Amino acid sequence: MRPAFAVGLVFAGCCSNVIFLELLARKHPGCGNIVTFAQFLFIAVEGFLFEADLGRKHPAIPIRYYAIMVTMFFTVSVVNNYALNLHIAMPLHMIFRSGSLIANMILGIIILKKRYSVFKYASIALVSVGIFICTFMSAKQVTSQSSSSENDGFQAFAWWFLGIGALTFALLMSARMGIFQETLYKQFGKHAKEALFYNHALPLPGFIFLASDIYDHAVLFNNSELYQVPVVGVVVPIMWFYLLMNVITQYVCIRGVFILTTECASLTVTLVVTLRKFVFPVTITFQVLVCSFKSSTIFALYSGGTFYYK
Structure with a gap:
């Protein structure tokens, strides 16, 4: 049951993630560093609070x-x-x-x-x-x-x-x-959440070298048009909303990948991750038909938009 659940997370999370990634890249093509940093920071903070127990839990x-x-x-x-x-x-x-x-x-x-x-x-x-x-x-x-x-x-x-x-x-x-x-x-033993936390927390210091670019794009995000979030009713710059949704869907995707690594052989995990890449163009094509996005932007996103996994 867990492998099937993990595969579902991978496909649902990754395919929805690429939509918000395109929305970000369409407006600011060079925003890859701030997107990656936000993803790593979110997963590291979540893991520090709920998996590492504020640093009190010793890693297995x-x-x-x-x-x-x-x-x-x-x-x-x-x-x-x-x-x-x-x-x-x-x-x-x-x-x-x-x-x-x-x-x-x-x-x-x-x-x-x-x-x-x-x-x-x-x-x-x-x-x-x-x-x-x-x-x-x-x-x-x-x-x-x-x-x-x-x-x-x-x-x-x-x-x-x-x-x-x-x-x-x-x-x-x-x-x-x-x-x-x-x-x-x-x-x-199987420790998917622990692996997810440490694999995203340990690289965080490396983003210091990208601090200037991340700050510049944060300023650009702040200056984007305002957007009222459905249900909640909070008004925020739309680029920050896209980034938040990208981070959440990325968490769902990568959580599924790490669960899969504990349940299946490496070859099976590689197969699922590879099949995921074939679904991406279908997702993007659907988005193009609905939103009439430019094909050049879509290709740039698909070719460079696999941020993290094999």
């Missing part, structure tokens, strides 16, 4: 393991973002990140000595062929679009090849993080 899993998980996640995020500067097209970037199923299965066989059914091996083989074809065509596109100079063409291809290496490293690191979580839960 040693904090050093959570520090390792946070370091892995930070590394994956930085490498994935930096790969976009290395002649990596956005479609290839998205396809590579969706290839986490392959990496998870490979590392599961190597590290956990797992064995899977023939159908799973066949499915992963088909995904691998798709990624190979997309990568090969992307390489040809980089070569054809480069300058007529042979040196410039080789340099562009070299940067692209480095980008592929970066994406591959991030893919394997992400899969390793999932297996690391699975191993921890087997060793120390």
Whole structure:
């Protein structure tokens, strides 16, 4: 029952979250830092009050393991973002990140000595062929679009090849993080809420480096048009209302992901997270038809709007 409930949280939370994320990005495209900070702060405060009992509850899993998980996640995020500067097209970037199923299965066989059914091996083989074809065509596109100079063409291809290496490293690191979580839960028991709290509380000091950008967008949010919240009747700047709804739906989504990690194998969690990405375009398309949003804004949001999970 809990896995089904968790999957429901993931799809309901994430698909509604992307709508409010688009509303924020449509008005202020560079608001990613304040959105991410608000999400992390909300989850950390909620966990500090109700899970950590104001710091009085000792964690069941040693904090050093959570520090390792946070370091892995930070590394994956930085490498994935930096790969976009290395002649990596956005479609290839998205396809590579969706290839986490392959990496998870490979590392599961190597590290956990797992064995899977023939159908799973066949499915992963088909995904691998798709990624190979997309990568090969992307390489040809980089070569054809480069300058007529042979040196410039080789340099562009070299940067692209480095980008592929970066994406591959991030893919394997992400899969390793999932297996690391699975191993921890087997060793120390299932503690989804505790993991949710520490994985969002420990990175908070890092937002100090983004304080200036977060403050600038907070000022912009304050200057947005006023909006009367339904039922409650409180009048607030509309951007803060969108941010609040984004944070709440994000909490529902990520809570479902962390429950799922305690109930299912890492490969199953990766599958659900991957399927979630395919539902996003449907959600956004529906929103476009209803609200007549510009397609360029939608694509920018979808390609860059997966803030946190595998």
